[in-house]
Amino acid sequence: MAIFRFRGQSMGGIGICHVENSHKKELGEALRIMEGYLVLLSGALEDHDDLELVHELWAKTLSIVSLDELLERVLEELCSALQVPDGLILLIDEDGVFYPARALGYPKSLEKQRNLDISRYDYSDRMDISSSPLKPLLEDDPIQQWLSQSLVDLGWEDEKAVCLAVPFYRKSQLIGGFLTYTDEMNPKSVGKMSVIRLLSIGAAAALDNALTLKQMNQRRRALASIHVVHRLISASISVNELLPKIGQLTRQLLKVKKCSIMLCDSDRRNLIPKVTLGMEEDEIGQNPLTLGEGLAGWVAENFNPMVYSPGGKPPPWKDGGESYPSDDYLAVALFDSDIEGVIVVADKEGGFTPGDREILLTFAEQIILAIKNAQLHEGERTITVNVLKSISNLIETQDPAKPGVTVTTCEWAQRIARVMKLNEIEYNNLTYASLLHDTGMLRALQTHVPIDEQRLKSPQLSVRFVESLGLPEEVGEIVFHVNESWDGRGYPEGTQKKQIPLGSRIIAAANAYATLLFRRNQSRSADQTRQEEILKALKRLSNRSFDPRVIHALEQAIQNQETEGEED
Secondary structure, three states: OEEEEEOOEEEEEEOOOOOOHHHHHHHHHHHHHHHHHHHHHHHHHHHHHHHHHHHHHHHHHOOOOOHHHHHHHHHHHHHHHHOOOOEEEEEEOOOOEEEEEEEEOOOHHHHHOOOOOOEHHHOOOOOOOOOOOOEEEOOOOHHHHHHHHHHHHOOOOOOOOEEEEEEEEEOOEEEEEEEEEEOOOOOOOHHHHHHHHHHHHHHHHHHHHHHHHHHHHHHHHHHHHHHHHHHHHHOOOOHHHHHHHHHHHHHHHHOEEEEEEEEEOOOOOEEEEEEEEOOOOOEOOOOOEEOOEHHHHHHHHHOOOEEEOOOOOOOOOEOOOOEOOOOOEEEEEEEOOOEEEEEEEEEEOOOOOHHHHHHHHHHHHHHHHHHHHHHHHHHHHHHHHHHHHHHHHHHHHOOOOOOOHHHHHHHHHHHHHHHOOOOHHHHHHHHHHHHHOOHHHHHHHOOOOOHHHHHHHHHHHHHHHHHHOOOOHHHHHHHHOOOOOOOOOOOOOOOOHHHOOHHHHHHHHHHHHHHHHHOOOOOOOOOHHHHHHHHHHHHHOEOOOEOHHHHHHHHHHHHHOOOOOOOO
């Protein structure tokens, strides 16, 4: 009986029965010849079927733009063509180094390995497909040795002897390849080799297009993030307000879960964490490090970006007591003329690529510009605040360095603001307003207008003074309503309760406290008994003149003043 097989499966056969003994020998020979014809026929049909399938496959596959979908499709088709259950696709990154991109049948943890350190330039000759698209790798082949050892390390038992490779060439450049193990290198028909060649060429074209699109999308996101940073550069915000925004942008840009921004101290000997998003306890980027310690310290000391995968070869830095619980880390230095800090990101699905490194390097250049600009604005704000303090002191105490009621009001307003957790912008506006809230009364020193009449005009004059300095409108609003009362009996508009700006309510309480302190020996300080007396007096006016919530915050600020440092 002759068996008919198609694509490795028995489909039927031809047999002859009731044969005379004298003809059995001739008929047996005839059956062997017929079986040979059937084998040739099934092979031809299979090759033709495969070729038609491949043409249809790549007509559809070339339109796939998702790299993940494409890798799955290529793996399945090559495994089917070679009739193997397992396969692995290696791609080549921007540095020309192989990395595992997708596994089928083999352990998925293979895809997380980034320690091949095997370059495409080592394989330009080894994987030439001009003669054959299917290459058996020798025992001393670096890729074969890596795959074999990796499977052993992962507890994968495979006694198959031959490691086969299908290279992917695009415009004469190797971009990756398919790997699998098989029992033995069986010769393939001409039609089968044509199918494999077509799969190789089609895979290379499709993968190259998908990789190019992925890189373009990465750079598009980077460009969009850089535009956001440029807007932040032009904004007048502090470093403390800027860095959390930068951290969130970085996570969105690189699609990572963890980000730490560390800045150098004044001596540039230590890195201090300023933003830690998603980091675990004691993880790198969570605690201070000296330069040279840990991944961040090494990058800061050497100015070199680094992608680090724990568990590989020993790192070059000193141990700083930090931990590395994630699979991959990427650290880039923030520097201008000198080192300013380090940004560390981690927990990216699929690990970091050289493309991620280049994007973060470009982004870091914009980050340092934004930080420098924010520091410049902070310096300008400090100068402005110090000038306003000196002018107030000069008017009130005749000594620019000796604080009067206005500066004391500012300090207590800042303490209350910290207790009430005002944001950076609100805090800065409150600082300006507390130093300028009574500037309209300066005119009373130059005119003979009765003081009560002048006091009613003071809010408008104070606002005009604020406007002349180019300060935000919110500062003028706070200044204008400082003399309003919680119960609506204040001036200039009789505004009440929460209709009064919060900054105005804070300054009103802070000014009352500072004024009562100065009524005794012109001193800003008082003993505990005196402080308690002043606080009791203000509490009695709570719900009438003052916001009860603000008075409560003032009480907390008084309790905290021994441990809280002075702030400009």
